[in-house]
Amino acid sequence: MRDPFLLLNVSPQADDNTIHHAYLHAVKACPPERDPVGFDAVRQAYERIRSQRQRLAYELFDTTPPGIQDILDQACPVNEGGTRRPDLALCQALLRGER
Amino acid sequence: MARKRNKKPSSPNKVASSLSADAIQSLGYEALAEGKYRDAINHFKTLAKIEPEACWQQGLLEAYEGRAQVLEAKGMLKEALAIRENRRRFESSPDPRYIALLLRLGRIPDALTAYTALSQTGDTRSLAQVRSLIAAIDLSRDTPIEGLPADDPVYVDGVHARHALAAWCRGDDEQVAQHLKAIPFRSPYRDLTLILKAMLCLPQDCGKTSALLDKIAADSAFAPLADAARLVLLPEADFIAALPNAGEQSARFAMNLRGWSPERQSLWRELIRRGPEPGPAHLMDVIEKHRQMLGDTWANQKLIRLIHAQWPAKVTPAILKALPSYESFILKAWTTPRFDFHDQEDALCAWENLINVITSGKKPKPGTPDALRVALIHRHLFETLDLSDSDFRKAIEVLLQKNLELVPDEIEEHSFLIQYYQEKKDIKVARRIVEQGLARWPENVTMLNAALDIAIATKAYKKAATLARRILERDPINRHAAQSLFDAHLAHATKQVKKNRPDLAFKEMETAIEWARTSQDKDRAMLMRALLQVLNETPGAIEEVRVRAHRLGQTPLASALAVVLQGSRLGLKTQHTLSLVGMDIERVPDPDDLMRCRDLLQDNMQRISAQSLQMTDILQPFHKPLIKAIQGPLPYQDYECWCELLSRTKDAVLYLMVARIAVDHYPDKPLFVFHEYRARQIQTEIHRAHFWLDDDDVERLETAHSLARSQGDIRTAQRLSDILDALYGFDSSASLLPDDIEDTVDLMIQVFYDHAPLNILRQMQDVEKRHGYPGLVNWVINYMAHNPPPSWIPPLDQLDS
Structure with missing residues (x-):
């Protein structure tokens, strides 16, 4: 299970309101009819940190270890909409069949 | 050291040369079918020496093709080309796969020569295939392939394709669109145009991107580009999981397109250095190395989770020492085992130590995050510790009540x-x-x-x-x-x-x-009111009772039951109620009436639960008609419903009668053996008597238990198993022994142990080992009940001494 703060893209110090807005934003990105798995992950993350009580309970009792994605997102998050086009040489390598 | 000798297998040629042409041909096709292409080639070559082309050429071509594909799959491209060149000698026009291989090996002039030869055959399908291959190779080069005719579509459309690709890489989407427009539908660059159009939709319209990429066939010359683009569409977790197997160029292409910074790409490489699913130890190393980038708090919180995931293996004191106090006490609390009562105290102590760290040993200010942390720990202790010990439970209850002061809001x-x-x-x-x-x-x-x-x-x-x-x-x-x-x-x-x-x-x-x-609730209340009016001798009240009773019961006996149930709430005895309203319950109910009675009782269960112990009194006058009807035989499900219902009404008399009837009708159904037992048990509970079981009872329960298991009736098997466990002493709540003779039986067991012969002693030890002391008590009582007085028991006077 992902780090809920990273999944919702909020700081661990965020308040209830900020987390609620982040949840709504995340749900818009993966509505249940289009991405049920993503939606479920977002909903679960929100349920784990929606109130201060839950955030502190997460801090004290949740023993889920981080995964690769958590470490990557904490260290170098991907900027939303920040796609970078690969250079031509990379495309040419793929066209030569070099996967 | 002895040198390993390579033993050369005997050549199939030598074997085949002595065979007839038909036999060699058969061998060739057999080898082909088995995928032994080298052998097949040799067989058909042998055949070529003695037979005309018609007998061997097709087989040989297939064998060459198979062998070439095997070599290509192994990456032995030069060897594959040699085979394809052999094959080429028997073909009128070059095979597209031969040209593809030439292109892959960079032998462009040879490929173009073959392409020219293919152009002259009029094989449009093969030609389109080869043009697409040449187009992809043409684009993969910094300069276009020389030697293509000026009117060749690869050359003509290549100019726009090259500009479109370069513009896309630069991010000049307007230019991309313009150049793509100039490429005709049936161009060798058609797949490239689809891929570029698909990628132009990213990241806004992934659905359209996916639909466009779906049009690219797996054997397209542009497939590697399409596959890399498809990676981009995966959800992040799947994307990360797919990256290690995607190939370096594809992974880089996809990571860039997803907006991964060079730092993120580099960190990902570091994370998967020891495999696509790194273990906690490697993740800990990476976190430590990049602590500054990750932030101390985050790093510490994740480190304790990784340590916990591999606890206690691979955890060194140095790792623990490096942790700050708060995280190290959380880890201590998580990792303190709680298997028995003493461990529970350790666990409680570990969490209390954490509370001390949180509060610095002072009382936290109510309503603060620290106070909430403490309250949460109290709740956690309540939820995770075994509170069967009353003192321990009281201690935790005190903590829980403190929570109301800690977090009053x-x-x-x-x-x-x-x-x-x-x-x-x-x-x-x-x-x-x-x-x-x-x-x-x-x-x-x-x-x-x-x-x-x-x-x-x-x-x-x-x-x-x-x-x-x-x-x-x-x-x-x-x-x-x-x-x-x-x-x-x-x-x-x-x-x-x-x-x-x-x-x-x-x-x-x-x-x-x-x-x-609900209308039923209303009828119940109105029936009760009418009954009270009857008691007050209000005119017309009896008629009102009958009307309301009929609405509730619908059938004669069920209506009477409805009246009696409401009467009982007014403190009226059943017979009194019935005589007040002049209702007769002597008639045996028909199946419909019986079912209504059952439904009515079921509906009333919620309301009469508080009076359950009086249910025998309430229902007693109904026993006779009900039993006559229940005598049936009724379907199995009806008996099941009645038994389950009566087990809750606690009318043990009726319950026992129904269970016995059910056992008679369905002797092979273990459920009713259970109900009969339960009814007897409830009866003795109500009368505060001791529940005696004899050997036959226990045997019946054991047989029913086995039967339930063999019939797959898991619920009944579990219920019977619980009873048997209790009987055998796993649960002290079902002792077979009255308290007043307990001492006598203890003495008897002592006598058995002191004087019984070896075979009896062994049996006793075995029973006690398997079923505990209560089981042994049961066994000794049964032994005494079913055997003549043992000769080895000394006379009573000697026992006293």
Whole structure:
């Protein structure tokens, strides 16, 4: 299970309101009819940190270890909409069949 | 060291040369079918020396093709090309796969020569395929392929394709669109145009991107580009999982397109250095190395989780020492085992140490995050520790009550404690907490509901009615409150009847009728009111009773049952009620009537549960007609329903009779053996007698248990297993021994152990080992009951001494 703060893209110090807005934003990105798995992950993350009580309970009792994605997102998050086009040489390598 | 000798296998040629042409041909095709292409080539070559082309050429071509594909799959491209060149000698026009291989090996002039030869054949399909291959290679080069005719579509469209690709890489999407427009539909660059159009939709319209990429065939010359683009569409977790197997160029392409910075890409490479699913130890190393980038707090919190994931293996004191105090105490609390009572104390101590770290040994200010942390730990202790020891439980209860001071604004803590004490039937404490809660949250429906439940539990019906009204004002569709209000008024009416205040009772009943949410509830209340009117000798009341009873029961016996059940709430005995309204229950009910009686009892279970111990008295006059009808035989399911229902009504007499009838009709159904046992048990509980079982009873239970297991009736098997466990002493609640003879039996066991022959001693040891001391007691009693007095027991006077 992902780090809920990273999944919702909020700081661990965020308040209830900020987390609620982040949840709504995340749900818009993966509505249940289009991405049920993503939606479920977002909903679960929100349920784990929606109130201060839950955030502190997460801090004290949740023993889920981080995964690769958590470490990557904490260290170098991907900027939303920040796609970078690969250079031509990379495309040419793929066209030569070099996967 | 002895050198390994390579033993050369005997050539199939040598074997085949002595065979007939037909036999060699068969061998060739057999080898082909088995995928032994080298052997097949040799067989067909042998055949070529002795037979005309028609006999071997097709086979040889297939064998070359198979062999070439094997070599290509192994990456042995030069060897594959040699095979394809051999094949080429027998073909009129070059095969597209041959040209593809030439292109892959960079032998462009040879490929173009073959392409020219293919152009002259008019094989448009192969030509389109080869053009697409040349187009992809042309684009992969910095400069276009030389030597293509000026009117060749690869050359003509290549100019726009090259510009489009370069523009896309630069991010000049307008230019991309312009150049793509110039490429015709049937161009060798068609797949490239689809891929570029697909990627132009990213990241906004992934659905369209996916649809466009779906049009690219797996064997397209542009497939590697399309596959890399498809990676981009995966959800992040799947994307990360797919990256290690995607190939370096594809991974880089996809990571860039997803907006991964060079730092993120580099960190990902570091994370998967030891495999696509790194273990906790490697993740810890990476976190330590990049602590600055990750932030100290985050790194520490994740480190304790990684340590916990591999606890206690691979955890060195140095790792633990490096942790800050707060995280190290959390880790200590997580990792303190709690297998038995002493461990529980350790666990409690570990969490208390953490509380000390949080509060620095002082009382936290109520309502602060630290106070909430402490309250959460108290709750955690309650939820995770075994509280069967009463002192331990009391200690935890004290902590839970402290939570109300620590976090006075947390309604959750109040609700939890109220529910806890309600379940524990400690209504006094529950009421105190409800009052505190209501003082703080007077409008809160949860608090009002809790107060309502307590009022009903303490038979404060007037208060309950007021509370239910308050809830319904705030939450008009609150079913629980509406039902509680109805029940409260009816119960209050009963109370007034018992106080000999029919005037007030009628008033309460009227209010109950007003609040009834279902027609059945309304009929029940009206039936009760009519009964009270009968008692007050109101004219027409008996007729009203009959009408309401018929509405509730619908059939004769069920109607009478409805009257009796409501009468019992007014404190009326069954026979009295029946004689008051002139109802006769002598007639044996038909199946429909019987079913209605059952349904009625079922519906009333909620309301009569408090009176369950009186159910035998209420139902007693109904036993005769009911039993006559239940004698049946009825279907299995009917007996099952009756038994389950009666087990809850606690009318043990009727329950036992029905269970015995069911056992008679369905001797192979273990469920009824269970019910018969339960009925006997309930009967003895009610009469506060001791429940005696003989050997036959135990044997029947054991047989039924085995039968239930073999029939796959898991629920019955479990119920019987629980009974047998209790009988054999795994549960002390079902002792087979009355207290007053316990000492005598203890003495008897001692005598057995002192004087019994070896074979008896062994049996005793075995029984005690398997079923404990109570099991041994049972065994000794049975032994004495079924055997003549053993000769090895010394005379009584010697025993006394």
